[in-house]
Amino acid sequence: xxxxxxxxxxxxxxxxxxxxxxxxxxxxxxxxxxxxxxxxxxxxxxxxxxxxxxxxxxxxxxxxxxxxxxxxxxxxxxxxxxxxxxxxxxxxxxxxxxxxxxxxxxxxxxxxxxxxxxxxxxxxxxxxxxxxxxxxxxxxxxxxxxxxxxxxxxxxxxxxxxxxxxxxxxxxxxxxxxxxxxxxxxxxxxxxxxxxxxxxxxxxxxxxxxxxxxxxxxxxxxxxxxxxxxxxxxxxxxxxxxxxxxxxxxxxxxxxxxxxxxxxxxxxxxxxxxxxxxxxxxxxxxxxxxxxxxxxxxxxxxxxxxxxx
Amino acid sequence: xxxxxxxxxxxxxxxxxxxxxxxxxxxxxxxxxxxxxxxxxxxxxxxxxxxxxxxxxxxxxxxxxxxxxxxxxxxxxxxxxxxxxxxxxxxxxxxxxxxxxxxxxxxxxxxxxxxxxxxxxxxxxxxxxxxxxxxxxxxxxxxxxxxxxxxxxxxxxxxxxxxxxxxxxxxxxxxxxxxxxxxxxxxxxxxxxxxxxxxxxxxxxxxxxxxxxxxxxxxxxxxxxxxxxxxxxxxxxxxxxxxxxxxxxxxxxxxxxxxxxxxxxxxxxxxxxxxxxxxxxxxxxxxxxxxxxxxxxxxxxxxxxxxxxxxxxxxxxxxxxxxxxxxxxxxxxxxxxxxxxxxxxxxxxxxxxxxxxxxxxxxxxxxxxxx
Amino acid sequence: xxxxxxxxxxxxxxxxxxxxxxxxxxxxxxxxxxxxxxxxxxxxxxxxxxxxxxxxxxxxxxxxxxxxxxxxxxxxxxxxxxxxxxxxxxxxxxxxxxxxxxxxxxxxxxxxxxxxxxxxxxxxxxxxxxxxxxxxxxxxxxxxxxxxxxxxxxxxxxxxxxxxxxxxxxxxxxxxxxxxxxxxxxxxxxxxxxxxxxxxxxxxxxxxxxxxxxxxxxxxxxxxxxxxxxxxxxxxxxxxxxxxxxxxxxxxxxxxxxxxxxxxxxxxxxxxxxxxxxxxxxxxxxxxxxxxx
Numbered sequence: 001x002x003x004x005x006x007x008x009x010x011x012x013x014x015x016x017x018x019x020x021x022x023x024x025x026x027x028x029x030x031x032x033x034x035x036x037x038x039x040x041x042x043x044x045x046x047x048x049x050x051x052x053x054x055x056x057x058x059x060x061x062x063x064x065x066x067x068x069x070x071x072x073x074x075x076x077x078x079x080x081x082x083x084x085x086x087x088x089x090x091x092x093x094x095x096x097x098x099x100x101x102x103x104x105x106x107x108x109x110x111x112x113x114x115x116x117x118x119x120x121x122x123x124x125x126x127x128x129x130x131x132x133x134x135x136x137x138x139x140x141x142x143x144x145x146x147x148x149x150x151x152x153x154x155x156x157x158x159x160x161x162x163x164x165x166x167x168x169x170x171x172x173x174x175x176x177x178x179x180x181x182x183x184x185x186x187x188x189x190x191x192x193x194x195x196x197x198x199x200x201x202x203x204x205x206x207x208x209x210x211x212x213x214x215x216x217x218x219x220x221x222x223x224x225x226x227x228x229x230x231x232x233x234x235x236x237x238x239x240x241x242x243x244x245x246x247x248x249x250x251x252x253x254x255x256x257x258x259x260x261x262x263x264x265x266x267x268x269x270x271x272x273x274x275x276x277x278x279x280x281x282x283x284x285x286x287x288x289x290x291x292x293x294x295x296x297x298x299x300x301x302x303x304x305x306x307x308x309x
Numbered sequence: 310x311x312x313x314x315x316x317x318x319x320x321x322x323x324x325x326x327x328x329x330x331x332x333x334x335x336x337x338x339x340x341x342x343x344x345x346x347x348x349x350x351x352x353x354x355x356x357x358x359x360x361x362x363x364x365x366x367x368x369x370x371x372x373x374x375x376x377x378x379x380x381x382x383x384x385x386x387x388x389x390x391x392x393x394x395x396x397x398x399x400x401x402x403x404x405x406x407x408x409x410x411x412x413x414x415x416x417x418x419x420x421x422x423x424x425x426x427x428x429x430x431x432x433x434x435x436x437x438x439x440x441x442x443x444x445x446x447x448x449x450x451x452x453x454x455x456x457x458x459x460x461x462x463x464x465x466x467x468x469x470x471x472x473x474x475x476x477x478x479x480x481x482x483x484x485x486x487x488x489x490x491x492x493x494x495x496x497x498x499x500x501x502x503x504x505x506x507x508x509x510x511x512x513x514x515x516x517x518x519x520x521x522x523x524x525x526x527x528x529x530x531x532x533x534x535x536x537x538x539x540x541x542x543x544x545x546x547x548x549x550x551x552x553x554x555x556x557x558x559x560x561x562x563x564x565x566x567x568x569x570x571x572x573x574x575x576x577x578x579x580x581x582x583x584x585x586x587x588x589x590x591x592x593x594x595x596x597x598x599x600x601x602x603x604x605x606x607x608x609x610x611x612x613x614x615x616x617x618x619x620x621x622x623x624x625x626x627x628x629x630x631x632x633x634x635x636x637x638x639x640x641x642x643x644x645x646x647x648x649x650x651x652x653x654x655x656x657x658x659x660x661x662x663x664x665x666x667x668x669x670x671x672x673x674x675x676x677x678x679x680x
Numbered sequence: 681x682x683x684x685x686x687x688x689x690x691x692x693x694x695x696x697x698x699x700x701x702x703x704x705x706x707x708x709x710x711x712x713x714x715x716x717x718x719x720x721x722x723x724x725x726x727x728x729x730x731x732x733x734x735x736x737x738x739x740x741x742x743x744x745x746x747x748x749x750x751x752x753x754x755x756x757x758x759x760x761x762x763x764x765x766x767x768x769x770x771x772x773x774x775x776x777x778x779x780x781x782x783x784x785x786x787x788x789x790x791x792x793x794x795x796x797x798x799x800x801x802x803x804x805x806x807x808x809x810x811x812x813x814x815x816x817x818x819x820x821x822x823x824x825x826x827x828x829x830x831x832x833x834x835x836x837x838x839x840x841x842x843x844x845x846x847x848x849x850x851x852x853x854x855x856x857x858x859x860x861x862x863x864x865x866x867x868x869x870x871x872x873x874x875x876x877x878x879x880x881x882x883x884x885x886x887x888x889x890x891x892x893x894x895x896x897x898x899x900x901x902x903x904x905x906x907x908x909x910x911x912x913x914x915x916x917x918x919x920x921x922x923x924x925x926x927x928x929x930x931x932x933x934x935x936x937x938x939x940x941x942x943x944x945x946x947x948x949x950x951x952x953x954x955x956x957x958x959x960x961x962x963x964x965x966x967x968x969x970x971x972x973x
Contacts, residue, residue, distance in 0.1 A: 001748070012370060012373055012374070012375055013373060013374045014374070014375040014377070014378070015374060015375075015376075015378065015379055015380045015383075015910050016378050016915070021378075024380070024874055024875060027794075027875045027876075028790045028794035028795075028796055028799070028875070029796065031786050031789075032787060032790050032802065033790070034783070035783060035787050035806065035846055035850065036802055036805075036806075038846060039805060039806050039809055039846075041849075042817065042821070042843045042844075043808070043812065043817070045810045045820075046816070046817040046820040046821065047812070047816055047817065049819070049820040050816050050817065050819055050820055053819055053820075060770065062819075062823065071732060090727050101708075105703075106704075106707060109700050109703055109704050110704070112697070112700050113897075114700070114701070114704065120704055120708055120943075121963075122955075122956075122959050123708045123711050123712060124707065124708070124711055125959070125963065126711070126715075126952065126955055126956075126959075127711065127714075129900055129948075129951045129952050129954070129955035130904065130948045130951065130952065131903070131904035131905075131906065131921050131924075131947060131948060131951070132904070132906065133904075133906050133921045133924055133925050133944075133947065134904075134921075134924070134944045134948040135714075136945055137924065137925075137928050137940060137941075137943075137944040138714040138715075138717065138718050138941070138944060139714065140928070141717065141718075141721065141937055141940065142713075142714060142717055142734065144937075147729065147730065147734075147937070148731075148734055149734065151733055152733040152734040152735060153751040155733045165937075178441055182710075182711070182714065186711070190963055222478070239811065242813055243813050243814070243815075245815075245906070245907050246907065246921070249906065249910075249925060250906075250924075250925055250929075251929065253929060263815075264813070264815055267815045268815075268818075268910075268911070269819075271819060272818075272820065277819060280819065281817070281819055284813070284815040284816040284818070284819070285816065287813045287815050288812060288813060288815075288816045289817065291811060291812065291813055293810060304846070336776060359866075359870060360870075361866050361869065361870075380869070381866075381870045382868045382870065382871070382872035382873075386870065387870065388866070388867065388870050390863040390866070391863070392861050392863045393863075393868065394863035394864050394867035396867075396868070396881075397885075398862065398882070398886065400887035407868075407871050407873075407881075408870075408871030408872055411871060411872040411873055411877065412872055422973065443755060455867075455871075459871075581916065615691055
C-alpha cells in the first residue's frame with residue numbers, strides 16, 4: 001500500500017461524527033445535570049431566597065417587598081439572640097477543645113500496641129452511630145437532679161454532692177458540652193489514630209538516634225505532624241457545633257427558659273413556632289455567615305500551607 | 310495493516326501549545342518509535358492517534374480514512390498501556406475477548422481468536438486466572454494479547470515496559486521485536502528509554518517540547534544527530550560535547566583542544582572541511598562518542614582520521630566488557646571507552662586513540678549540527 | 681508505632697502499660713455508661729427507679745416499659761407508641777439511601793472518568809453544599825414542598841434527604857473512583873465500550889467497598905436526622921426521632937423514665953445494629969469524608 005500523499009491525490013475519506021458520537025459526548029454532562037440543577041436551586045437558590053426573606057417583614061406568611069435591615073436590627077436587639085450567640089461561643093469552644101483533647105489522648109493511648117485495640121476503638125466510636133436525640137435523652141436522664149447522677153452520688157455517700165446544672169439557667173449550656181463531647185470525641189480519636197499510623201517511622205528512628213526521649217518525640221515530632229488531622233477535626237467539629245440543634249432540643253429544650261438556646265434552636269423557634277419568618281430567616285443568614293466566617297479562613301490557610309509545604 | 314499519516318498536527322490546551330506541528334508518515338508494517346524526555350508530547354500524540362484526545366488542528370489518517378472525528382472504537386486500533394489496564398474483575402480470557410464481545414463477534418470465533426492469541430504469546434495456561442494472580446510480565450502479555458485479538462490496522466504502545474524490572478524488560482523487548490517481524494504490523498511505540506528506541510524501531514522520532522527534532526533510522530540518528538539534544542539523548546554513556554575554536558593549520562581546518570597544560574590542534578576529516586571553513590575563528594561544539602576515544606592499538610599507524618594523544622586519567626569505572634575513563638579536554642569532562650586491560654590508573658597518563666571519522670560539530674547558538 | 685518509642689526499663693514499662701490500660705478502661709466505662717443506664721432503666725418499674733439509683737441493676741426485670749414505648753406511649757396528640765413512627769422512618773430512609781447512593785455513584789463516575797471543562801468547578805460547587813447550615817434552606821424548602829404538594833409526606837422527606845445527601849454521596853464515590861486507574865476507562869473505550877457499558881461492566885464491579893460505606897453513612901445520617909423531620913412533617917407522618925423527642929418531652933402526667941429509655945433504645949437500635957455488624961466500614965466512611973475536610 002502506498003502512502004497517501006498530502007492533500008490532493010487518492011480517495012481519502014473523512015468520516016464525520018455520527019449522532020451516536022454526539023450523544024455519547026454529551027452523556028457525562030447529562031448525567032451530572034440533575035445534580036447540578038439541584039445544587040443550584042436547592043442550595044444556592046434557597047440561600048438567596050432565605051436572604052430575600054430576611055430583608056422583608058414576613059411573619060406567618062412570606063411577603064416579598066423589601067424592607068431593609070429591620071429584621072437584623074430586631075435580631076440584634078433581641079436578648080435571646082445574644083444569649084444564643086454567647087452560648088454558641090461557650091459551647092463551641094469547649095466542645096471543640098474537649099473533643100480534640102480527649103480524641104488525641106485516646107488515640108495516643110490506643111497507639112501503644114494495645115491488645116483488643118479494635119474492641120476498645122469500637123466502644124469509643126459507637127456513640128457516633130446514635131442520633132443526637134437519643135444522646136440527649138440519655139444524658140437528660142443521667143443529669144436529672146432528683147434521680148440521676150446527683151442522686152447516685154448521694155446514695156454512694158457524697159451527701160453534699162450537687163449537680164443541678166441541667167436546670168440551672170447559667171449552667172445548662174455546659175451540660176450540652178458534656179453530652180456533645182461524649183458523642184463526638186470518639187470520631188476525633190479515629191482521625192487522630194489514622195494520622196498517628198501514617199507517620200513515617202524513619203523520622204522517629206532518626207530522633208531516637210539523636211537521643212530524644214519518648215516525651216520529646218511526642219511533643220516535637222508526632223504532635224506537630226498531626227497538624228492536618230488537627231485541622232480536619234477542627235473544621236468538622238466547628239461545623240457540628242454551629243449546626244447543633246437536635247442535641248439541645250432533646251437535652252434541655254433550650255431551657256431552662258432560653259438559657260441554653262443556640263442559634264439553630266432560636267431560628268426554629270422563631271420561624272416555625274412563633275411564626276416570625278423574616279426574623280427566622282435573618283437568624284439563619286447569620287448562621288450561614290458564621291459558618292463561612294470561620295470555616296473559609298481555616299480551610300484557606302490550611303490549603304495554602306499544604307501547597308507551600 | 311495500514312499506513313499512518315500525521316500532518317501538521319497541533320495540540321493546544323487553552324493558550325499553551327503542547328504539540329507544535331507534527332508531520333510523520335508511517336509506512337504500512339513499519340515500527341515507529343516516539344522517544345523523548347517527559348513533557349515532550351509523545352504520549353499526547355499517541356492519545357490523539359488513538360482518539361482519546363482531540364486534535365486542535367491538523368489531520369491524522371489511518372489507512373484511507375482521516376480519523377479526526379472518529380471515536381477510538383471506530384479507528385481500527387489497539388493500544389497497550391504502561392499500566393496494562395487489565396479489567397480486574399474479569400479473567401484473562403474475558404479480558405482478551407471483551408472487545409470482541411462488544412463487537413458482537415460470534416462465540417465460536419471469539420474462542421478461536423482467544424486460543425490463537427494465547428498460543429502466540431504462550432499463555433494458554435493463564436487463560437482462567439484473574440489479573441491479580443499474575444506477575445507483571447504475565448500481565449503485560451495479557452495486555453498485548455488483548456491488542457492482538459483485535460487484529461487492528463495500527464498498534465499503539467504507551468511505554469509498555471516501563472513498569473518491568475530490567476531483566477524482564479530486555480526479554481520482553483526481544484519478544485515485541487519478534488512479534489513485529491512475524492505479524493508485519495504497523496506499530497507506533499512511545500518510550501522514554503533510548504535503548505528501547507534504538508533496538509526496536511525501524512525509524513525513531515526524537516521529540517522535545519512538542520516538536521520532532523529528528524525522524525530517521527536508529528543508526529542515522531546515532532551517527533548523524535540533527536542537533537545537540539538528539540546527540541546527547543541517544544547513546545549511553547552519552548556523547549561528549551567539547552566547546553572549541555576553529556583554527557587553520559597548514560591549509561587544513563580543524564579545532565584546538567587543551568589537555569592539562571598543553572594545547573594542540575588537529576585537522577578535521579575531509580568531508581567536514583567545507584562547513585568548518587565558514588566558521589574559521591569562531592567557536593563550535595565538537596561531539597565525540599566515548600567509544601570513539603579508546604586505547605591506542607598497534608593498528609592506528611598513520612591513519613589521517615586517527616589522532617593519538619596522551620591524556621591524564623581522572624576516574625576509572627570498569628563495566629565488565631570495557632572500562633570507562635574520564636579525562637579532561639578544554640576543562641570539560643570527557644568519557645572514553647578503553648579495553649579493560651589497558652592499565653588505566655587514576656592520576657596517571659594513558660595513550661589514547663581518537664577516531665575522528667565520526668566527529669560531529671554543532672553551532673553553539675542554534676545547537677544544530679553543522680558538520 | 682509505640683514500640684519504636686520504648687526506651688525504659690522493664691519495671692517502668694510495666695507501670696506505664698498499667699497506667700495506659702487503666703486509662704483506656706476508665707474511658708471505656710465512661711462511654712458505655714449511658715448505654716448501660718438506658719438499658720437498665722428501661723427494664724425497671726417506676727417504683728424501682730424512684731427508690732434506687734442510676735446504676736443499680738433491676739431487682740425485678742420487666743418489659744412493661746418496652747411495650748408501652750412501642751405501642752401506647754403518647755407522642756404528641758396520639759398515644760399509640762413509636763411503632764408507627766418506626767415504620768415511617770423505614771419508609772423514607774430506604775428510598776432516600778438507595779436513590780442518593782445511586783446518583784452519587786454516577787456523579788463520582790463522571791467526575792473522575794469523563795471529566796470535561798468545568799467539571800471540577802462543579803464538584804467544588806457541590807461540595808459547598810456539605811457545609812451550609814440547613815437552617816438557611818428550611819423556609820424555602822417548606823414553601824417548595826407545599827407548592828409541589830408533597831409537604832408532610834414520605835415522598836417529601838425522601839426528596840429532602842436525597843437533595844441534601846447528594847453532596848456527600850458524590851464525594852464518597854468520587855474520592856474512591858479517583859484511585860481507579862484512568863487507563864482502565866481508556867482501554868475500555870478502545871475496546872468499544874460506551875459510557876454505560878464501562879460503568880456497568882468495569883466500574884460497578886469494583887465498587888462494593890464504597891457502596892457499603894456510602895449506604896451505612898447515609899442510613900445513619902438519614903435515620904438519625906431530626907431537623908428535617910421536625911420541620912417537614914407532623915403528626916402521624918413524623919419519623920421516629922421526632923416522635924421520641926415528643927414522647928420524652930411531653931409534660932403531661934407522670935414522667936415515665938423507663939418508657940423514655942426504652943423508646944430511646946428503640947430509636948437507636950437500627951443504627952446501632954448496623955454499626956455493630958458493619959462497624960469497620962463505618963470507620964472508613966468517616967475518614968473518607970473527613971479526608972476532604
